Amino acid sequence: MTDQEFVARVKRMGCRLCKRLGHRAEGPSDAHHIRVGVGGAERQHDYLAIPLCKEHHQGKTGIHGSDRGLWRLLKVDELDLLADTIKELSGR
Ligand SMILES: [Zn+2]
Ligand SMILES: [Zn+2]
Numbered sequence: 001m002t003d004q005e006f007v008a009r010v011k012r013m014g015c016r017l018c019k020r021l022g023h024r025a026e027g028p029s030d031a032h033h034i035r036v037g038v039g040g041a042e043r044q045h046d047y048l049a050i051p052l053c054k055e056h057h058q059g060k061t062g063i064h065g066s067d068r069g070l071w072r073l074l075k076v077d078e079l080d081l082l083a084d085t086i087k088e089l090s091g092r
């Protein structure tokens with residue numbers, strides 16, 4: 001599997017935050033490359049991408065948004081959602 005194929009596969013998955021909220025989470029989603037370990041304009045590995053819906057990616061309550069209350073409430077960060085993603089990709 002190439003990096004591009006992996007990202008395409010992540011995008012076919014449902015949003016990991018919606019899933020944590022108990023919502024029906026179906027793709028296609030955006031692939032958010034987690035920011036842990038990379039500075040400013042540096043590019044993250046494609047294998048460190050998580051599927052997020054438009055709202056939970058670029059929206060107000062999203063990972064790049066200004067209102068992070070939901071993330072605090074659920075006590076999740078992008079690493080938790082990366083673990084969820086890996087778990088699902090492992091067929092668990
Ligand atoms: Zn979502
Ligand atoms: Zn992103």
